Amino acid sequence: LHDISCASIYNPPRLVLCRLSQVRGSRYNPSFLEPEVNKELYQKPWEELSEEEREKLELKAVQPIKAAPPTVSSSVFSDPMISKFTNMMMKDGNKVLARSLMAQTLEAIKRKQLEKYHKAPEDEKETIECNPYVIFHQALKNCQPIIGLSSITKGGKTYQVPVPLKDNRKRFLAMKWLITECRENKNRRMLMPEKLSQELLQAFNNEGPIIKKKHVLHKMAEANRAYAHFRWW
Amino acid sequence: LRLMYTATAMQSKNAGASGPEKYTEAFIKKQIEEFNLGKRHLANMMGEDPETFTQEDIDRAIAYLFPSGLFDKQARPMMKHPTEIFPEQRKIQWGEDGRPFHFLFYTGKQSYYSLMHETYEKLLNVQKYQDQLAAQDHLPQKEKRNLVGSRWLTKIELEEMLLEKLSDDEYSRFIQLLQKLMMLPCGDIEEKYIQKFSKEVPAQLQKVVIEPLKYDGQGVAFSTGEGTRKTARATAVVYDNGTGKITVNGTDVLHYFPVLQDREQLLFPFQFLDRVGKHDMVCTVSGGGRSAQAGAIRLASAKALRSFVTEKEVEFMRQAGLLTFDPRVKERKKPGQEGARRKFTWKKR
Numbered sequence: 001l002h003d004i005s006c007a008s009i010y011n012p013p014r015l016v017l018c019r020l021s022q023v024r025g026s027r028y029n030p031s032f033l034e035p036e037v038n039k040e041l042y043q044k045p046w047e048e049l050s051e052e053e054r055e056k057l058e059l060k061a062v063q064p065i066k067a068a069p070p071t072v073s074s075s076v077f078s079d080p081m082i083s084k085f086t087n088m089m090m091k092d093g094n095k096v097l098a099r100s101l102m103a104q105t106l107e108a109i110k111r112k113q114l115e116k117y118h119k120a121p122e123d124e125k126e127t128i129e130c131n132p133y134v135i136f137h138q139a140l141k142n143c144q145p146i147i148g149l150s151s152i153t154k155g156g157k158t159y160q161v162p163v164p165l166k167d168n169r170k171r172f173l174a175m176k177w178l179i180t181e182c183r184e185n186k187n188r189r190m191l192m193p194e195k196l197s198q199e200l201l202q203a204f205n206n207e208g209p210i211i212k213k214k215h216v217l218h219k220m221a222e223a224n225r226a227y228a229h230f231r232w233w
Numbered sequence: 234l235r236l237m238y239t240a241t242a243m244q245s246k247n248a249g250a251s252g253p254e255k256y257t258e259a260f261i262k263k264q265i266e267e268f269n270l271g272k273r274h275l276a277n278m279m280g281e282d283p284e285t286f287t288q289e290d291i292d293r294a295i296a297y298l299f300p301s302g303l304f305d306k307q308a309r310p311m312m313k314h315p316t317e318i319f320p321e322q323r324k325i326q327w328g329e330d331g332r333p334f335h336f337l338f339y340t341g342k343q344s345y346y347s348l349m350h351e352t353y354e355k356l357l358n359v360q361k362y363q364d365q366l367a368a369q370d371h372l373p374q375k376e377k378r379n380l381v382g383s384r385w386l387t388k389i390e391l392e393e394m395l396l397e398k399l400s401d402d403e404y405s406r407f408i409q410l411l412q413k414l415m416m417l418p419c420g421d422i423e424e425k426y427i428q429k430f431s432k433e434v435p436a437q438l439q440k441v442v443i444e445p446l447k448y449d450g451q452g453v454a455f456s457t458g459e460g461t462r463k464t465a466r467a468t469a470v471v472y473d474n475g476t477g478k479i480t481v482n483g484t485d486v487l488h489y490f491p492v493l494q495d496r497e498q499l500l501f502p503f504q505f506l507d508r509v510g511k512h513d514m515v516c517t518v519s520g521g522g523r524s525a526q527a528g529a530i531r532l533a534s535a536k537a538l539r540s541f542v543t544e545k546e547v548e549f550m551r552q553a554g555l556l557t558f559d560p561r562v563k564e565r566k567k568p569g570q571e572g573a574r575r576k577f578t579w580k581k582r
Contacts, residue, residue: 027560035554039505042549060552062382062434067532068554070524073497074505096492 028066035068081137089174089192104193106132109200112195121163139203143174145214147221152195161230162221165190177210178203256319262313264315271312288313323396344395345403349410355423356414363419373418383431385411391430443539443547446473456540460532462559465521467529471537475513477503481530482517495527502535504544528559 049057070084082102090098109132117128129135150163165173182195202208272291277282279294291312294348311318326343329331337343337350366372386394388404414416415427416422446454461467479486479499490496503509512535518526529550535555539547550556571577 027562035552037505037553042552061548065552065554065557067557067559068501070494070498070528073501074553075497075500078497082554095494175468 005094029064032064033060033066035072037068037072037074039074042201047207060136079133081140082170084171085136085175085178086141089128089179092100101192105200106136108137108193108197112197112201135204136200139200140171140174140178142206143177143203143210143214144170145217147218148168148173149217149221149224150231152227154230159227160224161229162224163231175211177213181210181213256322261315261319264319267317269311275312275522301525306478321393340402342395342397342399344397344398345407348395349407352407352410352414352426353424356410356417359417359419359422361415362422363417365420382433386430386433428450446540454541456537458533458536458538460529460534460558462528462532462582463525464523464564465518465525465529467516467518467526467533469514469516469530469533469537471534471541472513472515473511473541475511477510477512479514480516490523490527492523495523498527498531499534501531502538502550505553505555506538506546506548508538508541512538512541531555 004207042136046054059063071087072078073081086095086102088100110130113130113132113135115130117125120128130137131229145165147162148165148169151158152161153159178196178199181197182192186195199210201210243538272286273283275291275294276286278298281290290506295310295312301309303309320405326335326338335340335343335347337346340346354509363372385408387403388399391404391407392399411427416424420427446456448454449472455470457470459466459467459468481489486499490499499514502510503512516530516533518530520526521529532555535550539550539556542550547556566572569577
């Protein structure tokens with residue numbers, strides 16, 4: 001005779017972090033503020049701050065703040081523009097590959113510029129920019145369109161109306177054009193870093209297919225000037 | 234339980250019944266009498282003094298007498314004052330002849346518009362008073378009001394106060410009017426009126442106790458911290474007088490985290506405090522993926538570093554987002570969709 005020990009399957013309430021179902025919302029309370037990672041802002045002494053900044057600081061002291069995302073860091077090497085560009089280059093969430101491609105691109109730019117630097121005569125050496133970050137920023141800036149086109153339907157017909165673009169939109173368009181250009185128009189079997197560095201250097205010197213695309217867009221906007229009054233915002 | 238904050242309106246109890254009065258005044262009165270009687274009976278049953286039987290005692294008694302394993306707290310047996318159970322309702326707003334009592338009844342939101350009118354009247358009064366003072370050149374200097382400790386009523390709280398539904402636009406208009414009133418130099422006259430619509434935010438809730446430093450066998454100061462991110466759990470022990478060596482689960486950080494981004498995250502708190510080569514760290518981490526483990530160790534090390542650092546720097550760390558737990562987790566898949574957000578391919582037929 002054996003005891004029939006009824007093994008009751010009773011799961012004691014565990015302190016599991018219940019993942020509450022979340023539908024169409026942010027996991028943060030709307031009162032949470034964005035974190036400020038830049039070290040220099042925190043090193044300013046109290047006396048140097050203006051009235052407004054002191055008020056803002058006081059308010060911030062009582063408000064909760066979101067966690068810093070894993071892509072952001074306070075080191076000199078983390079640049080928000082570069083991170084944005086890396087994310088746009090990323091495919092299927094492969095951040096490791098995107099980051100390595102970005103690093104290789106910056107290295108390629110540096111190599112090309114250093115080659116140019118060593119070959120150049122003495123007086124031209126100062127004009128050659130070797131810092132890849134500066135080149136990247138300047139190239140993006142040169143690629144940004146000022147005015148864009150928006151399709152507005154009026155009286156059955158769709159018109160392309162010239163419209164001023166917001167900063168975010170300009171940056172996005174510049175980055176998008178760069179990436180699509182590099183992915184599609186590789187004339188021979190090139191790898192992404194090589195092609196990207198080539199395009200960035202061309203954009204830095206205000207030449208190349210992306211600058212041409214920007215000028216084409218500007219010309220279209222100029223041509224459609226007549227419809228500018230269709231814009232109501 | 235961590236709360237979820239949705240963009241759509243939260244399901245709030247209907248403030249002000251839509252329809253005729255469900256609970257008459259006489260009914261509520263009777264309920265209150267029954268509640269008081271029942272309270273005394275309960276006190277007698279539990280052997281306590283009926284005179285000093287508080288609501289907490291009632292809750293404990295009910296939980297003892299009627300134990301319930303139900304998950305939802307609202308579904309369990311409860312005994313509370315009728316005003317908490319029966320929602321407040323608007324009284325009938327018209328007389329026997331059918332004529333409404335309030336002159337703004339036909340706006341549809343009589344309490345909201347009458348409130349706006351009242352507030353604007355106060356504003357005009359203050360402006361008149363200000364003009365009088367200006368004529369005599371007695372304008373007082375505006376003292377900086379301490380905005381830190383107070384906040385305005387939320388939309389839901391205002392709806393409960395007025396017993397009427399409001400739209401976001403109307404709510405924001407009311408708040409703007411209140412702010413305008415507050416900003417005027419002589420706005421302090423109407424201080425009482427404004428206080429009705431503001432609530433205090435207790436700043437002490439955020440005071441976290443920072444543990445003091447501990448000392449190990451060799452006299453080296455160290456401090457521990459715990460951190461989580463998604464499903465990863467980490468504990469970090471930060472030692473003083475170190476060389477910047479980091480050990481994770483017994484292996485060196487270079488072997489455990491081959492990706493640069495993760496190592497950057499581990500160094501983030503140290504780099505922020507300019508203490509890169511000064512501390513040693515030994516951590517254990519389990520669960521989660523590569524990035525989650527790095528985030529968990531980051532939080533753990535930031536918490537451990539609090540003990541080494543001044544209060545001001547702790548505040549700076551908090552404002553940089555190093556000391557906040559990251560609540561983002563994987564969103565669940567919904568039925569009828571392929572993933573959390575991705576829908577099935579739309580086929581025309």
